[in-house]
Amino acid sequence: MKRREFVGGLAVAAGVAACSKADPEQKTVAAQAGETFEWSCVTSWPPKFPGLGMAVENLAERLERASAGRLKIKVYGGGELVPPFEVFDAVSRGAVEMGHDASYYHRGKVDAAQFFTAIPFGMNYMELNAWIHYGGGLELWRELYEPFNLMPFLCGNTGVQMGGWFNKQINSIDDIKGLKMRIPGLGGEVLRRAGGTPIILPGSEIFTSLQTGAIDATEWVGPYNDVSFGLHKAATYYYYPGWQETGPGLECIINREAWDSLPADLQALVEITCQSITLDMAAEYSHGNANSLQQLMADPNIDIRPFPAEVLQHLKIIAREIVEEMAANDPAAAKISKPYYEYLEKMEANTRISEQAYLETRTS
């Protein structure tokens, strides 16, 4: 503490010039002297999209306000500066300093990254937070991204999503056979192995495809985002729960050289603010989902219903097989898969007698 007091006093007295590549002590001096960092942040979201897009706007606003303008982030919507799925590459090569997206978009390039967003039938919001911040998850994530010159931070979570909008009833696993459903990633792989046809569509084409019958079903996020997309006007059955994304975490990624150029206080501010955004975004989704669900429950044309338990159990077994195969083919995935599932198993026992047991008293 003595050193910091001294450095602080020095800065006040001398107004020392900024020095972004300074040693730690000089960095603190730079911080005090008000060096300004102006960064660009590319994202995978439509600008200011409810939830996903607002989280990164809030991140930028908070960083600027709490740094008194010393860290300014200009946020770009998906496609404004780079395409939505090229955020990882753009930040990795240093074209921009920061990105906000979901790590499972890097499937095919860094398969193991999917554990840090969502694995079908995986961790929920609370369990992912515990794993990342206390269970060793963040250390594995940083090691995975190190070769790409990136520092990852957990920054947002939608909470448990919905199973999606269907124009066909799912009464047994046979009803999955031949089902044309817009569902990306590992969830799509699970659907394929269950006999369905996963289809990849950009967000802008989902509504029309569902309305015209080009697809039978689509998952998107949950009531908050789904209603704003109008999906309730193109399908009848709204299935729950969202087994494919059970508390997906978003990521803020920072180019390593940009990160290293920040003084220690701004580095701390970024870490703290990302964590605050994870809470805040989940709160926004809970609030927005509850409001939109009220609207849907009052709509006589919408049938909100659970997947049959045997369908979920069947999909869960397939999901685990697919993840095990991924781990068998990729040492990086194997290194994360084992601790992930061990941690999940330990957390499940605790969640069962705490959160789950309490929620069940409300419906019994």
Add this chain to the structure above:
Amino acid sequence: MKRREFVGGLAVAAGVAACSKADPEQKTVAAQAGETFEWSCVTSWPPKFPGLGMAVENLAERLERASAGRLKIKVYGGGELVPPFEVFDAVSRGAVEMGHDASYYHRGKVDAAQFFTAIPFGMNYMELNAWIHYGGGLELWRELYEPFNLMPFLCGNTGVQMGGWFNKQINSIDDIKGLKMRIPGLGGEVLRRAGGTPIILPGSEIFTSLQTGAIDATEWVGPYNDVSFGLHKAATYYYYPGWQETGPGLECIINREAWDSLPADLQALVEITCQSITLDMAAEYSHGNANSLQQLMADPNIDIRPFPAEVLQHLKIIAREIVEEMAANDPAAAKISKPYYEYLEKMEANTRISEQAYLETRTS
């Protein structure tokens, strides 16, 4: 943004002297110039107590680090500067700048404050976060504390607690009758009306009272804290879920004049950091509870079991009656009770088809 750039530049050039009562523009200048605030924070917790006490240590550490030492908080354990339950008064009268405790400790003085920690059978962690940050809860809280010269911030959450340690089985509501249980607050009132005898004991006396049979049962927090207290060595039955505290929020309270003296950037930092602590503390509890539960599950002398559903339903009805009576007798409680329960009802519908439905697929 232009104004901030100008002010930032001015600060660097001139190293303007600190001025804690300045207007907003001068405040930003002060911020840049590195004025240091040294605050005291009194708490209700034993120093560095796992979870509750670590959260406020983490708060202080983060604020100092992210402010480059401009906001230093010295944390005092309960009783070190003021008694554990006099935190509210000490901060209110300005004896210290900050406090960390639970708002339901102010029962008797500000009954309505209990809504912001926990009401029996009330909101869970996610629902409380949504209500406080998006549902109007924070505005009600600030209005309630305004006459006490205090600014409240949600700052921590243990998650759903356990029902407690019992040396008698609870097989029906009749088993509550005559039960001597250490359980404070509204939970204690519920127990009394169900025929039990609630007993108030400081933490230091719980273990011996349970071991000697002076009490039949005690609630404390959850596996993480309970095991470190040794409660598993003094009782056989460990009941779940903790109906009395279903996601209790902790509070950081700041004396109004101290708050007003902070420049805008440090005010923002406090708000952001408190929100980060709410996530971080819940993550610490999830992690610690899961580890301690493993230990308890491996202990042949411990019987971990659920309360019978009919007991919980009975207690839930009593709890609602007690809160309704509190609201009938106290206009401040009435003003918060109505929106609280309306929000809870709306959230329950959403939680049921998202978080609860997903968790049930894991145990079906």
